Amino acid sequence: MPDYPIYGSKEMLDDAFPFKIEIRRPQTMNDVLHAHEHLQLCYMRSGSCLHWAGGQCHVLAKGDLFSIPPFQEHRLERREGMDFVMCQVDFMPHAIHESLRDLASIETFVDFAFIRPLIAEADLMPKMTLTLPAQAVVESLLDVISAEWEEKEEGYRLAIRAELLKLLVLTCRQYKRYSGAESSRERQQVAYHRKAFFETIAYMESHYDEDLHLEDMAARALMAPSYFSNLLKLVKGKSYIELLSALRIQAAMELLLGTDLSVTEIATRAGYNHISHFNRTFKKHTGLTPGDYRKHQA
Structure with a gap:
């Protein structure tokens, strides 16, 4: 501290x-x-x-x-x-x-x-x-x-x-x-740090299904964890946890509508290790359970 x-x-x-x-x-x-x-x-x-x-x-x-x-x-x-x-x-x-x-x-x-x-x-x-x-x-x-x-x-x-x-x-x-x-050295330094930040966002968008941790993503972005999350709030409108949840739930929604996979399999593919956590998070984002979402959107 x-x-x-x-x-x-x-x-x-x-x-x-x-x-x-x-x-x-x-x-x-x-x-x-x-x-x-x-x-x-x-x-x-x-x-x-x-x-x-x-x-x-x-x-x-x-x-x-x-x-x-x-x-x-x-x-x-x-x-x-x-x-x-x-x-x-x-x-x-x-x-x-x-x-x-x-x-x-x-x-x-x-x-x-x-x-x-x-x-x-x-x-x-x-x-x-x-x-x-x-x-x-x-x-x-x-x-x-x-x-x-x-x-x-x-x-x-x-x-x-x-x-x-x-x-x-x-x-x-x-x-x-x-x-x-x-x-030019200063411009290169700023560009290097900016590139690391935006590349980290891209990494989260393509690896959301993995066991991602704030500390690891912040290290990729060359920032302290709290600072990285705050900057995400500015650029993406969401904190680290909010952004990761949004990416995972969006992927789950697409799988629910585009595949016949079970809800448990979809939760795993979206990056959730526990089905109960997935169900709670999904309902918080969409207002529906995964099963109801698939039924109503079909």
Whole structure:
């Protein structure tokens, strides 16, 4: 277990709408090493401070946009004699995940927000410095989000989702341009980690009938187990257990309709060792027992 606190998303965010936006200054910053289950996007509106993440210290200044992935230890530190204003956006994927999953540039966002900060290399900085025009757009978006969050008028959640989605799209575009100016070695590192992650998803989709374990799949993806499951939630809309169950039940449904195999044989082929577990899981997903599903769909 880590020797720093890990804040659960339900402790800090409303599960019905897991989002919040806050302004951090020297008087309100969190200078204690910690981590949390949700994703955090931060933008430096003015001034400068230090950010410790993954055991490394980075200088943040006006115009810097950076992410803090789930379960990454970090803290802020004031630079002597300097003030700062930082906008902090906290959210869980399901706050906007239906829209986020459909983004054509999802891999770009994953690179910036989840993968790049994960790579523990001394010369990789988990931030990007926005151009002046981009800074103006980001600050305008954050102003609208802040106002909606503070006033909470009818429809504020929809309004926040819309503006947050714009912010994420802008982040994708800016990172694509920003990364074009980075070293080829850094791009290769990010691509290598991304490739491992998506190849692990493909492996699960083709080996769902095997005795798969979260720890083994996370190792394939070059990630910690909890982090891997959280990233699956963002990209696939399901945690590790949810995704594996969905793959197995989908296979079972196809076998029930397309073959005359017994329910017990189908359960085994779908990756279940115990028929009772299969029956419970199948009914949870479909509302019917395997036998009833075959009968009603025939």
